[in-house]
Amino acid sequence: MVRFGEIFLKSEPVRREFLNRLRDNIRSALKASNVDGSITITRSRILVNAESSEDLVLLLSRIFGLIDISPVTICGNSMDDLCDAALKVARSHLVPHTKFAVRARREGVDGFSSQELAAEAGSRIITAIPDLKVDLTTPEYEIFIEARKEGGMVYDTRIPGPGGLPYGTQGKAVSLISAGIDSPVAAWLMMRRGVRMVFLHIAPGKFGGTDIPKNMLNNLSALSRWVPGLELRLVTVPAEPLYQALMDLSEAKLRCVICKRAMLLLAEQYARDTGCDGIVTGDNLGQVATQTLHNLASISTGIGIPIYRPLIGYDKEEIISLARKIGSFSSEPGDTSCHALPPRPVTKSDTAQIEASLAQVSMKAVISDILSQATITKIKL
Known part of the structure; x- marks a missing residue:
């Protein structure tokens, strides 16, 4: 028996829609795990009948929208x-x-x-x-x-589920995904609220550490385990030309804020091309130079779709704790460095500086070119 939480508070048509999506997500999870089972929905409970209850409990404990799971007589x-x-x-x-x-x-x-x-x-x-x-x-x-x-x-017995809303009930967003700790946690929090994700990885190539591709894929694999049987889409953009443009800036201290604006411009363009409703980032207030209030404001100016920052008020220990729960945390990430990082990144930029620097290196043309070379990978666990 599984319980759902706030779905019960929705109007009858919305509750029916959400429960149907939840049933479909459970069915996909069962199929992906080769578990033969039946699903029965009552007004306030869902019954899932299968031969192996232990495997079933573990599987259901990762389905968004479920608040707890109980093997029942x-x-x-x-x-x-x-x-x-x-x-x-x-x-x-x-x-x-x-x-x-x-x-x-x-x-x-x-x-x-x-x-x-x-x-x-x-x-x-x-x-x-x-x-x-x-x-x-x-x-x-x-x-x-x-x-x-x-x-x-x-x-x-009552085993906690992740709670939230059924995955896929709240539209679709582009999530900027990296090899770090923050971006998969931010994505997970939005997925938990029902947002379907398209992951956009801006691959630095020779400007990034050698372990970035491996760690980024590990992050995606961890997230995929929370939507078993459902497909995640990874869009990889070969971004060496973007990083080379950053190295050509006359003011090195602006590289990081220009890089973040370029990433948002890339995400915005892809979101518009694919019908997504927003951008999700792992920004966390004050954690690094680009995430001061001044820089977040100037970086975001001119982006025409919503930017969601679910980690904005978290401290690092809270984020690490969530990453451990999700399964994306690595205590030995290897080389994930950025070779374009300036010695003294600016902590207080303004929109005019950013726009002038983007024009200096013809960043819009660079973005259009590398986005046209993007590759798509489908991940399903």
Whole structure:
């Protein structure tokens, strides 16, 4: 049994649309993992039936839109059926001298209340297993019983899911993806809110470290595991001419801000060409010179579609913690350096400086040329 969260608060047509997408995403995950299973949607729960429950739980724990997953025992919805099932589950896991609690819910079933169901199930468990103590506040073991019109369910485990909204329900965006820590975390946060991603990698070639391609692909592989069975698209732009143009700037200190503006211009053009609704970046306020308030403002000026920066208020430890959870963090990334980095990058630029520098190196023509040479790779796990 899997639970969905805020989907339940949507209007009926929107809830139906989101649940259909969630069902399709689960179905794709099952197919990709060669798991033969069936999916049943009720008003507030989704039931997924498959032979291997352990593999199924791990798979479902990575589906966006699910708040938790429970292996359940299915039974009838009468008082006796529910209590018998609860006792059977409790016998498998509950030991004497344990503080326990029974949590019961009832929906569309008459003849008893939730409190009566919990009391009866608790009484039968105490009778069958000696020296137990009921503790509804700080129990060491909890068993959950749900009496619903379509049947009963009993479980004692709740594995957290990622939450959020079903992937693909909130439009499409271009995500600037690199070999670093921040960009995959930013993408994951937006994917978790239902945004479908097209990943754009601006490959530095000889101007970047030798381990950049490997780490970037590792980042994408980690993200792909959160949308099992769904295709991720990687667009790689050969950007050596862009970096050479940066090296030709008369003011070296402007290279980083010009580079970031050029990347946004590239992303904007690709987004317009492919019908995307925005750009996602891993910018984090104050982390590096290009991410001061002044530079973020001047870099973003003139970009005609929304730029989303989900990490803007995070500190580095929070980002690393999320990267570990996602699976994209590497403690030994190797050589991911940028050979175009100036000794003293500017921390306070203005739009006029940036526009003049872009014109100096004919950056718009460079962008148009390298974008025409982009290659597309499809990734699916």
